[in-house]
Amino acid sequence: MGQTALLRIPMQKPEIIRRHSPATRVLHWINALSVFLVLMSGLQIFNADPYLYWGQHGAEPDPVLLAVGAHGFPHWATLPSWQGLATGRRWHFFLAWLLVFNSLAYLLISLASGHIRRDLMPNRREIAPGHLLRDIWDHFRLRFPRGDAAKHYNVLQKLAYVGVIFVLAPTLLATGLTMSPGFDAACPWLITLFGGRQSARTIHFTAAMLVALFIAVHLIMILLAGPWNEVRSMITGRYVVPPGKPE
């Protein structure tokens, strides 16, 4: 009996923190669904003319920058799954408005609460080359932060989130509006900024592909980091901190 007492290893009680605010969680899931559907309806629109051009004009006799297959993307990747430009456009612009409102809500709440400054903006120490390189090396070895370090985002994570929120999303909105002949009349400087409507279309497509890449990496990282804990933290807010190594 005394022996069993000696052999007992002290169990570390898992530390649970509230990782995501209710606003972040609700807006995240609206965003997740909308982004998937806006990308797929975007591919449907792209398939109506699966060529990219550069400059003010781009049409049949003009040089093509990039062609995607003979008919564009496969139908399983488009919304709707049949060839339907009109329906694809309906989805795309509906979701575009939804995403604008969702992003505005996110920005207002997160700026007011300090979430962006506190949790997302990398500090000077983090973007020092040494720290960045170590973080990249840790990611390569799939060594994820534990203990106190797991309570906040690492620098690559911060850069990815900030890149999507403050670079890709505004680029997608601005290039999307540049493709609108109506909006162009109000803001002709947008056409100048992107070097033409067809350049704007190409940039819009490229930025959308980068968002798709972000989603792929985001999902892989969730699987590697422990999907149950990660997904639960975005639903209930509760996150079990991976215990730190006993040094």
Add this chain to the structure above:
Amino acid sequence: MSRHVWTRRQLLLRGSAAVGGLLLGGCDRLSRSPSFQQVLASAEHLTYRAQRLIVGEALAREFSEADLSPIFRSNGTSNPNNDLYNRLRVGGFAEWRLRVRGLVQQPLELSLTDLRAMPARTQITRHDCVEGWSAIGKWTGVPLGSVLNRAQLRPEARYVVLYCADELERNDGGYYESIDLVDAFHPQTLLAYELNGRALPVANGAPLRLRVERQLGYKQAKYLMRIEAVERLDGIGQGRGGYWEDRGYEWYAGI
């Protein structure tokens, strides 16, 4: 312990695959549902209101000769090729008349000579097809507003409907389009009879086509035959305001 984690991971993966499949199947079903189409279409009203508010009377960007597309491609009908149109075309459109009807004080019948005698406007603008491509062309024509002023719209008139000679599908009345009065009286909205300094080619809508520069290509009705001022659009065609609109495309094509 590790066995437990693996099951959950598996559950999560399979679960998300199933949810994804259901979601996409569900979206296709929603795409076919008329009531959900109404929900999606609410975005069009929002876009229309927002653009009317933000864009107002602003002019579409005009380009220089250096920006012209080497060839201004045509799309849709490239020749109406029906008896009436062929007869008019063979006669060099001398017999062709643009009829202005509907809610006007003064119905008109204008020949090409009449239109060419009116003050003209030339503009180099970008044509944006709903498919995604753009071409830049130089258009010359009469501002639609001057024709409407001559016909004197009645106060009830809210839309201008344009009827065309081409019948993409022969049994349902052919191509038509409609615009509101903001666009009808916009200074760049032309009844164009020239492209790139030459008489409008058949492929691009001879003898007369609409240019409504702040909207997409399918609004730029070709082969114009008749203009009608109306109060409502629901009694015309299938009631959505245009050939492509009746097939699900937005009536407001400013985006």
